[in-house]
Structure formats: C-alpha cells, structure tokens
Amino acid sequence: MRKSILGLFQQPEPAADAMDGLKEAGFELGTFDVLTGTPYPEGAFGEHVPQHRLFRYPAFGAIIGFTLAVFLTSVTQLAYPLVTGGKPILSIFAMLIIMYEMTMLAGVIATVIGIVIESRLPNMQPGIYDTRITEGWIGVVITFDDESKVADAESVLNKAGALEIKHA
Amino acid sequence: MQQRRELDQVYTNRKLLNGQLDTPKWWLPTVSILGVVVLIGVVVIATMINKGLGVTGLARPVYWGLFITTFVFWVGISHAGIMISAILRLTQAEWRRPVTRAAELLTVFSLLTALVFPLIHAGRPWRIAYWIMPYDISRGIYPNIRSPLIMDPVAISTYLTGSTLFLYIALLPDLGNLRDRTTGWKNAMYTVLSLGWRGNPRQWKMQTVGGILLSALMLPIFVSVHSIVSWDFAVAAAVEGWHSTIFAPYFVIGAVHSGVSAVVTMMALMRWLWKWDDFIRPEHFDALARLLIVVATGWLAFTFLELTFALYGQDAPEIALREMQMFQWPWNALFIIFFLTAYAIPVPMWLFKRVRTNIALMFWTSILVNIGMWLERFLIIVPGLARRTPFVYTWEAYRPSAVEWTIFIWSFAWVTFLMLLFSKFFPLVPLFEQKESQVFTEDVMIGRAKIPAIIREAD
Numbered sequence: 001m002r003k004s005i006l007g008l009f010q011q012p013e014p015a016a017d018a019m020d021g022l023k024e025a026g027f028e029l030g031t032f033d034v035l036t037g038t039p040y041p042e043g044a045f046g047e048h049v050p051q052h053r054l055f056r057y058p059a060f061g062a063i064i065g066f067t068l069a070v071f072l073t074s075v076t077q078l079a080y081p082l083v084t085g086g087k088p089i090l091s092i093f094a095m096l097i098i099m100y101e102m103t104m105l106a107g108v109i110a111t112v113i114g115i116v117i118e119s120r121l122p123n124m125q126p127g128i129y130d131t132r133i134t135e136g137w138i139g140v141v142i143t144f145d146d147e148s149k150v151a152d153a154e155s156v157l158n159k160a161g162a163l164e165i166k167h168a
Numbered sequence: 169m170q171q172r173r174e175l176d177q178v179y180t181n182r183k184l185l186n187g188q189l190d191t192p193k194w195w196l197p198t199v200s201i202l203g204v205v206v207l208i209g210v211v212v213i214a215t216m217i218n219k220g221l222g223v224t225g226l227a228r229p230v231y232w233g234l235f236i237t238t239f240v241f242w243v244g245i246s247h248a249g250i251m252i253s254a255i256l257r258l259t260q261a262e263w264r265r266p267v268t269r270a271a272e273l274l275t276v277f278s279l280l281t282a283l284v285f286p287l288i289h290a291g292r293p294w295r296i297a298y299w300i301m302p303y304d305i306s307r308g309i310y311p312n313i314r315s316p317l318i319m320d321p322v323a324i325s326t327y328l329t330g331s332t333l334f335l336y337i338a339l340l341p342d343l344g345n346l347r348d349r350t351t352g353w354k355n356a357m358y359t360v361l362s363l364g365w366r367g368n369p370r371q372w373k374m375q376t377v378g379g380i381l382l383s384a385l386m387l388p389i390f391v392s393v394h395s396i397v398s399w400d401f402a403v404a405a406a407v408e409g410w411h412s413t414i415f416a417p418y419f420v421i422g423a424v425h426s427g428v429s430a431v432v433t434m435m436a437l438m439r440w441l442w443k444w445d446d447f448i449r450p451e452h453f454d455a456l457a458r459l460l461i462v463v464a465t466g467w468l469a470f471t472f473l474e475l476t477f478a479l480y481g482q483d484a485p486e487i488a489l490r491e492m493q494m495f496q497w498p499w500n501a502l503f504i505i506f507f508l509t510a511y512a513i514p515v516p517m518w519l520f521k522r523v524r525t526n527i528a529l530m531f532w533t534s535i536l537v538n539i540g541m542w543l544e545r546f547l548i549i550v551p552g553l554a555r556r557t558p559f560v561y562t563w564e565a566y567r568p569s570a571v572e573w574t575i576f577i578w579s580f581a582w583v584t585f586l587m588l589l590f591s592k593f594f595p596l597v598p599l600f601e602q603k604e605s606q607v608f609t610e611d612v613m614i615g616r617a618k619i620p621a622i623i624r625e626a627d
Contacts, residue, residue, distance in 0.1 A: 035366050038600050045369075048369075052370075052374065052377070073313050080309050084315075091313075095313065097322075098322055101389070104326060104389050104392075108330040108389075111382055112333040114378070118378075119370060119374040120371070121364055122364055123364030123366070131349070134177075135178050
C-alpha cells in the first residue's frame with residue numbers, strides 16, 4: 001500500500017496555502033487532494049478541477065431505454081394482435097407513452113450509475129481519513145510513490161499551519 | 169432571508185442527527201401506536217382479499233370509489249417531492265436546503281402507498297402482474313399497451329425508481345457523516361451505504377452536477393406521471409365528468425397544490441418534533457406559501473375551465489352531472505367543503521405575511537388544502553359513475569364501508585410510520601446542504617444593516 005499523509009486544518013485559507021505549497025514543492029497534480037465535509041466553490045483550494053464524462057451517461061441510457069421500449073411495445077403487440085376499439089395494432093400514440101417512460105427511466109438509471117462511477121465509488125478502502133472532516137475540518141491528503149518526499153510534504157503542511165498531521 | 173444565525177458544523181451535526189444518534193422520547197410510543205394501526209390495516213386488507221370486494225361499498229354502477237380516490241390522492245402528494253426538489257435545485261433557490269430531502273421522501277413513501285390501492289382494488293392482487301408485464305410467452309398473450317391501465321403502472325414505476333435513486337444519491341454525503349459519528353453495526357451499515365464517501369472535490373462536483381442533471385431528468389417524468397393517471401379517467405368516453413381534454417394539466421397542477429401543502433405539513437411537524445427551529449425557519453414557510461398562492465390560483469383556473477368546458481357544449485348528460493355534483497345532497501355539501509378547504513379559506517389567509525410566517529397557521533391551512541384536494545378527487549371520480557343513466561339496470565348508492573375507511577386511515581398511518589422509521593436511520597434534512605449554506609454565506613454591511621448575502625458560483 002502506498003504511503004499517505006493527511007494534514008488537518010480548521011480554516012479554508014491555510015488549507016489553500018498548503019495546496020499551493022505542495023504545487024510549488026513539485027508534487028504532481030493527482031498526488032494530493034483536499035477533503036471537506038461540505039462542498040466549497042470550485043477552485044477554492046486551488047485544487048485540480050476534476051474532468052468528468054457524466055453528460056454521456058444519460059444519453060447512453062436513453063438510447064438503450066428507447067430501443068428496449070420500441071422492442072417491447074411493438075413485438076408484444078404483434079405477437080398478440082388483438083384489435084381493441086378499432087385501433088391499429090401498433091398504435092403510435094400509446095407506444096410513445098411507454099417509450100417515453102422507458103427512455104427516461106433508463107436515462108435516470110444510467111445517470112445514477114454515472115454519478116457513482118465518476119465519483120470513483122464504491123471505494124471500500126478509501127485510505128487515510130479523519131472523522132473531524134465532517135465536523136468542518138479540512139483535510140489535505142498526499143499520496144506518495146517515493147517515501148523520500150514525506151518530509152517535504154510534512155514541511156509544507158506545517159508551514160501552512162496544519163493543526164495535526166496523520167500518517168498511514 | 170434575514171433570520172439565519174451562524175451555526176457551526178458540530179452544532180449542525182448534533183442537531184440534525186439527533187434522530188439517528190439519539191432516540192427522542194416521543195419516537196417509540198408514536199411508532200408503536202402507528203405500528204398497531206398499520207397492523208390493523210394489514211389485517212383488514214388481508215380479510216378483504218380473503219372475503220372479496222363484497223365487503224366494500226363498491227357496487228353497480230360505482231366500481232371506482234374510495235380506493236381509487238385515495239390512489240390518486242397519494243400520487244398527487246408524491247408530486248411535491250420532485251417538483252420542489254428539482255425546480256429549487258435547478259434555480260439554485262437558497263430556501264430549498266431544509267426542504268428537499270423531506271419532499272423527496274414524501275414522494276417515495278406516498279408512491280409506495282399509492283401503488284397498494286390499485287393492487288388491492290383489483291380484488292385478486294396476485295393477478296395484477298398479468299396486466300402489466302409481458303408474462304406468458306408460451307401462450308403468446310401480452311398486456312395491451314394501448315390501455316392507460318398499463319401506461320399508469322409503467323409511469324409510476326419509473327417515477328418511483330427515479331425518485332428512490334435520486335434520494336439515495338443525495339444521501340451519500342450524509343451517510344458518510346453518519347459513518348463518522350457511529351460505532352458498531354451502525355458504523356458498518358453506514359460504511360457500506362456511503363460507498364466509501366470521502367468528500368473530495370470530484371465527489372462534490374458529481375453531487376452538484378449529478379443533482380442538477382437528475383433534477384432535469386426527473387421533472388419531465390413528474391409531469392408525465394399525473395398526466396397518465398388523469399388518462400385513466402379522461403380516455404373513458406362513457407363517463408361524464410371524466411372525458412375532458414384538460415385533465416392532464418389539471419391533475420398535474422392539482423397534485424402540486426396538494427403535494428406542496430403536504431410538504432408544509434411535514435416541515436411544521438419536523439420543526440416541532442425534532443426542535444429544528446434553527447434550520448426550518450418562518451422564512452421557509454413564507455416562501456412555500458407564496459409558491460402555494462400561485463399554484464392554487466392556477467389550479468382554481470383549471471377547475472373553472474373544467475366546469476366551463478363541461479357546460480359550454482350544452483350536452484344534457486354533462487349538465488345533469490354538474491347539477492348533481494354541485495346542487496344535490498350529499499354531493500353539494502362535499503362540493504362546498506372542497507371549495508372552502510382547497511382554496512377559499514387557505515389562499516386568502518396566505519396573502520398575509522403574519523399568516524405565512526406563523527407555523528401553526530401554515531400547518532392547519534396545509535391540512536385543510538389536503539382535505540379539499542382529497543374531496544376534489546372523490547368528486548371527480550364517484551359522481552360520474554353514480555349518476556343514474558339510461559340502460560343501467562340497477563343502481564346502488566355508494567357508501568364507503570368500514571373496511572374502506574379503515575384502509576384509508578391505514579394509508580396515512582403507513583406513510584407516517586415509514587417516515588418515522590426512516591428518520592431513525594437517515595437524516596430528514598440534508599446536512600451538507602445546510603453546511604454549504606453556511607460556507608456560501610457572508611454578512612455584508614449595507615448602510616447600518618448587516619445582511620447575510622449568498623455567494624453563488626459563476627456557472
């Protein structure tokens with residue numbers, strides 16, 4: 001398991017200073033991250049703005065849902081061609097309603113799957129953490145391939161005013 | 169929005185998780201009493217299924233009565249949830265924060281309850297799957313998708329699935345919070361349910377973007393569901409009072425009226441029971457009441473239009489039905505109560521700010537609205553069937569039986585029971601939304617007034 005350390009701050013400003021310090025000290029983007037108990041405005045900590053592909057998921061889901069709905073509504077009606085009220089067997093308006101609902105349903109399910117995947121969840125070994133983060137503390141977590149840089153990271157966190165540093 | 173006070177996150181956790189980390193004194197007795205009522209309801213439902221629908225007051229020609237009325241009522245209640253949650257998220261309305269979860273929950277539990285009614289109304293519920301699923305490949309018989317009775321379960325299932333997933337995704341950060349505050353089996357449960365939530369910028373971004381995306385997807389579903397429920401009636405050409413082209417929007421706006429009122433009822437109860445005065449404030453009731461005035465007046469316009477269109481054609485059976493609905497005993501009494509409670513009493517009261525910010529008055533007026541909206545559904549469904557028409561060889565006056573009333577009462581106990589059970593394990597107010605509100609708020613001085621200003625991201 002890779003070594004990681006967590007610096008804890010009570011205010012956003014020193015946490016942002018620590019993030020800046022880590023960048024200046026040559027730590028690569030993606031090796032350090034900030035953990036908060038509430039959403040902060042994007043870029044509040046000078047963090048790497050995450051890219052995502054969430055918008056593709058509902059479109060993908062909708063296509064699957066629509067295809068399944070076309071199949072369900074047409075094949076089942078053709079398989080049991082009972083004329084009711086003089087309406088055509090493939091009654092487009094009625095089919096559209098089922099198609100609409102199934103398209104939306106698959107779109108929603110795909111979006112939820114997308115949110116989970118793009119959030120990098122489920123993550124049953126989330127690594128170093130502190131429960132005070134959900135009480136308003138801010139964590140700056142750094143993961144190392146090269147353990148020789150631990151001291152540099154600690155120095156940056158201390159300089160920024162970390163109230164506590166945890167190791168894992 | 170000047171009533172807020174600064175709250176730190178430890179206090180927010182302690183107050184809003186008081187239902188999960190402690191058990192309020194009233195909780196167990198209330199849940200026990202509700203549990204008994206639920207049990208009685210289940211026994212009565214089982215008895216009805218065993219004996220047959222003869223134990224109800226349903227008889228020729230009124231085959232749709234209290235059960236279908238209550239079904240439409242609960243589907244209507246469910247509409248507040250996603251409407252409030254989705255519209256307020258999309259418009260980034262600041263006052264949404266304590267409202268959204270309660271509204272989403274109401275959607276899920278009232279839909280679950282609504283689904284029970286057509287099931288038991290069918291008399292043989294185990295056969296209902298035959299209506300709604302492609303079920304018998306060997307015989308080649310499939311459900312008729314041209315019937316609204318097929319479209320309806322498809323739409324409601326879509327709405328229920330979407331709402332449940334929406335609720336779960338928005339719960340993730342709070343599940344992470346509960347994981348951090350618990351030990352033992354509860355900690356294990358929240359660890360699994362939170363999926364390893366940590367609160368990094370990527371996860372928060374997905375919460376924000378995903379929440380908006382899901383809101384945008386759920387809104388068209390919400391509109392479609394009650395439209396399709398209305399078609400259960402509107403496409404039935406043979407029943408006067410049902411066959412109306414405006415039923416879809418009329419039902420949707422009526423559902424929003426009753427649903428938003430139910431959210432007001434629920435928020436008042438939450439404030440009183442869990443003592444969340446710091447989070448559910450008079451300003452939230454004020455905002456909901458303003459919304460309700462607009463919705464209720466829109467709904468009144470549709471009610472007026474429905475009557476106008478019915479009478480304008482000068483169709484004798486239609487006029488006879490309206491005459492019966494409004495001027496014949498006992499329908500006239502019900503009609504007067506419906507009009508007074510759904511609009512004439514509450515809406516003029518809400519025009520006054522001292523009423524809108526008085527939580528007790530808001531609580532009682534919101535209950536009045538739902539009495540009226542239940543009666544509205546009853547007056548749409550039953551008189552059309554009960555009116556004496558030619559070629560019907562027998563008539564029975566419809567009087568709901570004790571069995572029907574018991575199951576009706578069961579439905580309210582069941583929704584409340586589910587809500588209270590949920591509140592024991594999951595927070596009813598989204599904590600991260602409350603905390604975000606604190607982070608995004610900055611006091612600014614304008615002259616000598618200190619105003620809490622909300623900071624909003626550029627995009």
